[in-house]
Amino acid sequence: MRAIDSATSSIDLQSFLWSFDKVGSIVHDRLVAAAERGVNVRILIDDSFLLGEDRHVLELHRHPNVQYRVYNPYKRRSGSAVSRLVLNLGEFHRLDHRMHNKAMVIDNQVAIIGGRNLADEYFGFDDSYNFRDMELLVGGPIVEEISGSFDEYWNDRWSFPIDAVSHVRASHVEKGSISANASTLGSMFPPESEGERNADWLAVARRAYTGASRLVVDAPPEEEPQAMADRPVQVAEELGRLINQARKEVTIVSAYLIPTPGLVDALRDAVQRGVRVRLLTNSINSNNHLTAYTAYHGHVRELIGLGAEVHEMRVMAQSRSRYILPPVSRKSLGLHAKYMIIDGRRVVVGSANLDPRSLRINTEMILVVESKPLAERLLGLTEPDFDTLNAWRLTIGENGKTLWVGDDVVLDADPARNGFQRLEEWFFAHLPIENEM
Numbered sequence: 001m002r003a004i005d006s007a008t009s010s011i012d013l014q015s016f017l018w019s020f021d022k023v024g025s026i027v028h029d030r031l032v033a034a035a036e037r038g039v040n041v042r043i044l045i046d047d048s049f050l051l052g053e054d055r056h057v058l059e060l061h062r063h064p065n066v067q068y069r070v071y072n073p074y075k076r077r078s079g080s081a082v083s084r085l086v087l088n089l090g091e092f093h094r095l096d097h098r099m100h101n102k103a104m105v106i107d108n109q110v111a112i113i114g115g116r117n118l119a120d121e122y123f124g125f126d127d128s129y130n131f132r133d134m135e136l137l138v139g140g141p142i143v144e145e146i147s148g149s150f151d152e153y154w155n156d157r158w159s160f161p162i163d164a165v166s167h168v169r170a171s172h173v174e175k176g177s178i179s180a181n182a183s184t185l186g187s188m189f190p191p192e193s194e195g196e197r198n199a200d201w202l203a204v205a206r207r208a209y210t211g212a213s214r215l216v217v218d219a220p221p222e223e224e225p226q227a228m229a230d231r232p233v234q235v236a237e238e239l240g241r242l243i244n245q246a247r248k249e250v251t252i253v254s255a256y257l258i259p260t261p262g263l264v265d266a267l268r269d270a271v272q273r274g275v276r277v278r279l280l281t282n283s284i285n286s287n288n289h290l291t292a293y294t295a296y297h298g299h300v301r302e303l304i305g306l307g308a309e310v311h312e313m314r315v316m317a318q319s320r321s322r323y324i325l326p327p328v329s330r331k332s333l334g335l336h337a338k339y340m341i342i343d344g345r346r347v348v349v350g351s352a353n354l355d356p357r358s359l360r361i362n363t364e365m366i367l368v369v370e371s372k373p374l375a376e377r378l379l380g381l382t383e384p385d386f387d388t389l390n391a392w393r394l395t396i397g398e399n400g401k402t403l404w405v406g407d408d409v410v411l412d413a414d415p416a417r418n419g420f421q422r423l424e425e426w427f428f429a430h431l432p433i434e435n436e437m
Contacts, residue, residue, distance in 0.1 A: 001189045003106045003137075004030045006197050007039045012105040012150045016098065016351070017049045017117035020056055022125055024118050025182035026189060028060065033191075035065035042066075044154055046099040047073040051084065054166040056178060061162050071099040072158045073165040096436070097221065099153065100362040102351045103146050110139045111146045113367050115255070115338040115351050122336065124324045125185070129288070131336035132313070132323040132385070134253070136349050136367060137204070142213040149217045149365060156220045211371025216350075218363040235352050235366055236359035240266050242342060242368065249276040251341040251382060255334075257281035258295045258355035258437050264302065271307035279303065280385055283312035283392055283404075284414045284425065286334040292355065294428040295437040297414065300394060300402055310394040314406065314415075317390035341379055345372045356435050 004011060004027070011034055018024055035041045043060065047070045050057065054077065061068040074088050074095060088095055105111045114135025120126045122133055138146075153159060192200070218232030243250060243266040250270060257279060259267070270277055287293040303310050313335045320333040340348040350366030352358040385391060388407040392415065397403045404411040416422045 007034050007106050011041045014044045014103050016046045016100045019119035020178050021120045022184050023120045025178040026185045029182040043068045046071045054168040057162045068162045069159045098362045100351050101365045105147045111143045129332050130324045131334050134337035145215045209374035211369045214368045217365040232363045235364040246275045246342050248343045251278045253280045253337050254354040255336045256292045256353040256355045268306040277308040280311045282335045285315035286313045291428050292437045294425050295434040311391040319390045
C-alpha cells in the first residue's frame, strides 16, 4: 500500500493471480487512486484465474491512466472453469503455458519481487487457510532491470489488451463495484501523509541490506506456446548452476517440490561434495494441490536416500501466528514461498518452484543476491519453520518405512486428514500427470 501510495509517475504490476477479495480490492482501489492523481499504471496478469472477472478488469482498463493486459488469453471466455476448459480444449498445449512471474515496480525507484499473488490467503487475511510467503523490497540499479523485464513481457506477442479479448460490452461494466469490499481493510491500511511516507521510507533504507544482485528471467517463447521449441528454461538452468556452486549448505524452501532428473542429480552431487542440503515443502494437508503433493510423494525416499534433509510444513504449525492474522486457532497454514539460501552468503528469491511446471513449462523470474547479512537474517527467519513444532522431519525407519517425525508424535504414514484423502492420493499416483505438475 505504501509503495502504491508513494508513486508519482508510474506503477508496473505483473502477477499470476489477482483476486478481487478484500486484499485484491484494496489494491485495486489504491491503484485507481494513483491513476486519479496522474500516475501511469500498467497491469499485466496471466489469464489462468481471471474467471468471470472481465467486467472488473474492463472497468480498470477504461481509466485513461490505466492499461491492463492479459498474458496468453483464453480465446473462448467463461465464468466457469469447467466450461472454459471444454470450450478451449483444442488449444490445450498453448494454454498449458502460463506466465508465473510476480513483480511490482514503482517510479523505477523500488520494486517488490517474490512469489506472492494478490489475494487474501497470501497476506494472512483468509478465514480458514493462509500461506507463508516471501518477497524482497529492492532498490538501486537492479530496479531498472526488473522494469526492463516487465517491458519485455508487456510488449510480447502473447500479451493482449483486455478489451481485445473480452466479449463483455464496456457499456455493461459497473463502476465502483468492488470498493465496498476494499473498505473492509481500509482501517488497517489508512492512507499516510506524505511526511509519514517519507519517514517510513527513510526507516526502510536505514535498515536495508546491501549486496550485489542479479535478475534471471525466463524469455517468453518467440514461437506459439503450443510449439514450445524454445522452452522457458533460463531460470531452471540458473537454479541448477547455483546448487552446483554450493560448497557448505543449501537451504531450499519450495511450496511445490517435484524434482526433475536434473535437479536430483544436482542435489546428489551437492551431498557428495559434503554440502548440507535442507528441503522444506508442503505436507499432504498444507498443500493446496493434492496432485502436486502426490507427485512429490513419489520422490520422498529418493531425496532421503541421496542424503537430503526433508521437512514438510505442518498445517497446524505452532508458528502460524507469525503469518496469519488473529484469531488463528482454527486457521491452517500452507507454504507458498520459493527461495534458497546458499553457503550463508547468497539468497535466491522469486516465483519459481522446484517442479516441472516452473522449470520447463511456465515462465518465471528470480533475483540472486550476494549478501552475507541478508542471508544470515533470512536463515534466522527460516530456522523456526524447520522445528518439529512447525514441520514434519521425514526419515526412514528400521523397517524401511518412511516416518514423519513431529515434536509430539511419530507417524508411519503421511498426516492425511482421513482415509478418503489417502484414497485420492492413491488415485492421482496412478495417473501420468507428474510432468504437468
